Amino acid sequence: MECSLCGSPAVVHQRSSGRHLCRDHLLGSVESRVRRTLREDGGLPPGSRLAVGLSGGKDSSSALHLLHSIYGRRPGVSLVAVTVDEGIESYRPRTLESARALAGRLGVEHRVVRYEDVYGVTMDRAVEGGESHPCGLCGPLRGGLLVRAAREMGATHLATGHNLDDEAQTILMNVLRGDAARLLRGRVDVEEGRLMPRVKPLRGVPEKEVALYALLRGLPVSWEECPYASGALRSEVRGFLNRFEVDHPGAKYAVVRGFERAGRGRGGPPLGGCVRCGEPSSGELCNACRALVGRGFARA
Numbered sequence: 001m002e003c004s005l006c007g008s009p010a011v012v013h014q015r016s017s018g019r020h021l022c023r024d025h026l027l028g029s030v031e032s033r034v035r036r037t038l039r040e041d042g043g044l045p046p047g048s049r050l051a052v053g054l055s056g057g058k059d060s061s062s063a064l065h066l067l068h069s070i071y072g073r074r075p076g077v078s079l080v081a082v083t084v085d086e087g088i089e090s091y092r093p094r095t096l097e098s099a100r101a102l103a104g105r106l107g108v109e110h111r112v113v114r115y116e117d118v119y120g121v122t123m124d125r126a127v128e129g130g131e132s133h134p135c136g137l138c139g140p141l142r143g144g145l146l147v148r149a150a151r152e153m154g155a156t157h158l159a160t161g162h163n164l165d166d167e168a169q170t171i172l173m174n175v176l177r178g179d180a181a182r183l184l185r186g187r188v189d190v191e192e193g194r195l196m197p198r199v200k201p202l203r204g205v206p207e208k209e210v211a212l213y214a215l216l217r218g219l220p221v222s223w224e225e226c227p228y229a230s231g232a233l234r235s236e237v238r239g240f241l242n243r244f245e246v247d248h249p250g251a252k253y254a255v256v257r258g259f260e261r262a263g264r265g266r267g268g269p270p271l272g273g274c275v276r277c278g279e280p281s282s283g284e285l286c287n288a289c290r291a292l293v294g295r296g297f298a299r300a
């Protein structure tokens with residue numbers, strides 16, 4: 001198959017546009033969508049310090065590479081990277097190696113923070129102790145720790161590598177759960193200055209194109225899968241969206257854009273402080289403390 005734009009060999013069929021793209025046009029297309037997303041979010045004002053959550057996987061590594069190419073030499077904006085080590089021996093050490101390699105290659109300050117040091121628990125021990133829903137514990141802990149570490153590094157914004165597929169899945173899952181508060185809190189501009197503003201540069205780029213981007217740019221990426229990955233609802237929603245996208249190209253993009261338009265300017269419920277750790281929370285306990293207390297790893 002040939003590139004629809006230049007006739008060179010194509011590396012991808014971009015379902016949403018109907019085009020086949022060669023290496024160079026795919027890279028250019030990803031980069032221009034990321035720039036547009038950042039522009040639509042208002043960019044970063046001078047004095048910003050952007051922390052990038054860097055797992056070492058394809059998404060966060062591509063996000064760091066792209067953000068570095070855009071902001072790396074911009075006066076008044078600085079970048080740092082944070083990796084969370086959940087304590088999963090068969091998985092995390094190799095992804096950590098990739099994260100360190102990329103941060104080193106780009107010359108970005110990099111910090112690793114461990115569940116063990118902060119929460120006194122590792123995912124391996126939690127699972128050995130009978131934890132039957134590892135992601136239900138791990139997700140809130142990681143979210144909380146990323147924000148905390150970013151703040152300690154002086155960051156004003158936190159970037160994550162969520163791609164279009166992740167975002168569309170999360171929106172549908174929150175709809176199916178009837179979780180309006182989480183739906184609204186996902187927005188960049190609803191956080192009322194209390195939570196750290198989020199930047200999701202890849203939220204307009206499908207997962208397949210992010211994976212190709214990482215490969216074609218030669219990023220030192222780990223393709224390891226977490227042994228505890230679960231989430232029956234997410235995999236059902238993923239399957240549904242992938243099937244729907246085949247018959248209705250652009251459906252994932254429509255879900256994300258439609259939600260963004262509907263949510264623009266609206267806030268979630270007011271946030272108070274978690275009674276245990278003081279982090280912003282819509283309830284008495286923040287998500288991380290609720291996950292720890294509910295499983296007996298901490299006291300309220």
Ligand code: SF4
Nearest residue numbers: 134135138226228229
């Ligand atoms: Fe944690 Fe689940 Fe991700 Fe594994 S898949 S790192 S357990 S959230």
